[in-house]
Amino acid sequence: MKLQTKITLLFFVISAVGLLLMNAAIFYFVSDFNFEDFFKRLEARVRFAAQIKIHPDGRTAAYREAKVKNLEMLDGERDFVARINADGSFKRPLNLPDEFYNTILNGNRARYDRENHFYAGSLFITPYGKYVVIAEAIDPYGYKELNELRKILIIIFIVSVILAYIAGRVFSYYALNPLRNLIKSVKNISANNLHMRVDEANGGDEIAELVSTFNHMLNRLETAFETQNNFVSNASHELRTPLSIISGETELLLARKGLDAEAIKNVNTILHEAEKLENILASLLGLAQSGFDGKKQNWQLIRADELVITAVESVKKIATECTIDIDFSELPENGDQLQTEGNMNLLHLAVSNIVMNACKYSSNQPVTVKIVSQKGAIKISVIDRGIGIPKQEQKYVFEPFFRASNTGKFEGYGIGLPLTLNIIKLHQGSINIISEEQEGTEIQVMLPVAE
Template sequence: YNTILNIGKARYNEQNHFYYGGLYHTDWGDYIVVVSASDPYGFKELDALTHILIIVFVVFLVLIFVAGRIFSHYTVKPITSIINKVNNISANNLNSRLKELKGQDELAELVHTFNNMLNRLETAFETQNNFVSNASHELKTPLAIISGEVELLLARDDISEKTREATKVILSHAEKLGHILTSLLGLAQSGFDGKRQNWQRIRIDELVLEVADAVKKIDPEGTIQIDFSELPSDESQLFIDGNLNLLQLALSNILLNACKYSNHQMVKVGVSSKQGRVSVSVIDEGIGIPDEEQQHIFEPFFRASNTGEFNGHGVGLPLTLNIIRLHKGSIGIRSEEN
């Protein structure tokens, strides 16, 4: 009031309440007029609207997120199903196919294309399988006849010494060719899908004992020491699913190499099981492999530069590698020359 009396007018606001007053002079006297208004600019409504918009925005974000997750789930579900089915298809079940989808969209075309690829792969595997089977019969049969005839010739007493020596050379090379042929056929067969193989439960420590006895019969001068000190207490960890004949062949290849290239020094074989995986280690004191050549030892027909004094064909380790891979295992080597 004092401000109005002194100046003639005044403004004042408090907590969004506005007041205006003025002094008016009339014939009937002086009058002070004061008017007030609450929230004349709609600040409360704007503030409430802001809160409402924020809440609506958050709710819409949640709804959009949930709707997006649901939409993406049903959109990606066919692709996820295809991926899971494809991951379950391996060389062991090439006869499996993806379920054909109705329609002409990209997913249906993808499934159709993948099934066509599986058809071609299965045909290629069957063709290779038939070739190896036929080659096994067609090549080994005449070779066996040659070896048999040569042995009959050597059994005769009416041949000259020169002819006998030449015949022994023929027999030696025929046997060598037979070993090469057997190894090559095994190398090819070990890459098959395994559906025609006899898979069974195999106990690794028993497999090692059987192979060690077989190697001693093949190479009586070889010395093999078996270490079972790291066997797990739970015997179930020693069992794997596999083909007994192929695993025997793979392990015997490694042990025979160890005995041969170590000049029949002690060869140590150990068996252990860690984190659900069975490991077999073979340690020898042999000639070793040059560092620059170790990356090639699993290549067919490769022989290290320091193996010239030893007989071999360079197919044993590649065959072993294929067999181990067929059983979803791995094989590695650490070697020092001499």
């Protein structure tokens, strides 16, 4: 999930929760006010009912007249008066909860509502005895107002939530716009143009700090790449020259007559080690170069079948006793599905390294190279029947200078596969190994089909 979407959703959730709480509070306080107002009006009728029905004096008519003038008639309005006997018993005029009557008997105001029926009651102590007075009424207008308020709040909530989502999208877009510009600038920087820098952002916010950090990192990377590039460019001449001199002088020394057997043996050892060192140096230089050189000016469209054929022919010239079969049985009908983009020399080196290893570690037993193109990828499989790779060591075979424990009788430097992996990665591909000790190895190279 993108950061912009996360910010939008977070803004939306916070806004929705805030609006929900606000609407709930509005509805609660309005309904509480309505109920409180209605109960007060009902309690006024309780007092008038007590004055009218309990006191048998000349003021009854005056109270009745005052009630008619000052209090409007409520829907379903009724009042009840019950005398409390000496033993505390009385006839309950309405079927209401015990808690309601107990509250009255304790001398407190009692309130109760049920399905839009409201009840209020009080205890009155007079010279004529104790009385329970209860008033009942219906509040249809109050409930209607609350229902209308509920509908309005729901509509306001839905509209506000939609607006909050839109506002969140707009807010997240403009908030992350500097970050998008930064990502766009960084994507344009590669090994070919490390001299480029990200435009400095205005202000002293986190984006400006991030831009500054990127530029400092690019300064360090440019210095490191230039150092490595200089080494790769110069090491070949600086290191190969003395090695060539050593090899040449050693060969001249061997050509002299009169050397005893011990001297000849020592000179041959020097020559062999010099050649070995020169091979290691060439492999190391190739490994270093393939690891950083991402320039594409020499890249071209390459057909995988032609690549395999040329690589196999090169290996056959070196490993003349090895039989290499190329399996074209699953080639696609569309030749474009066999085309990949890359550097021909580097890919040739990578494939030939794998085929050469297959021949070497299988003691020149038959090797099969198979090409398949499917789902936008080209798979080149090299299958041998050699010594295999111990299962616990397979994860280390792409580390420089690592050699499996069962390869002691075979010459090698542990650089070929790391070099191959670097080349394949450079071409946006991957390598997979399937191997069983003493049964053989299959190395699969995956390369993308050129668009």
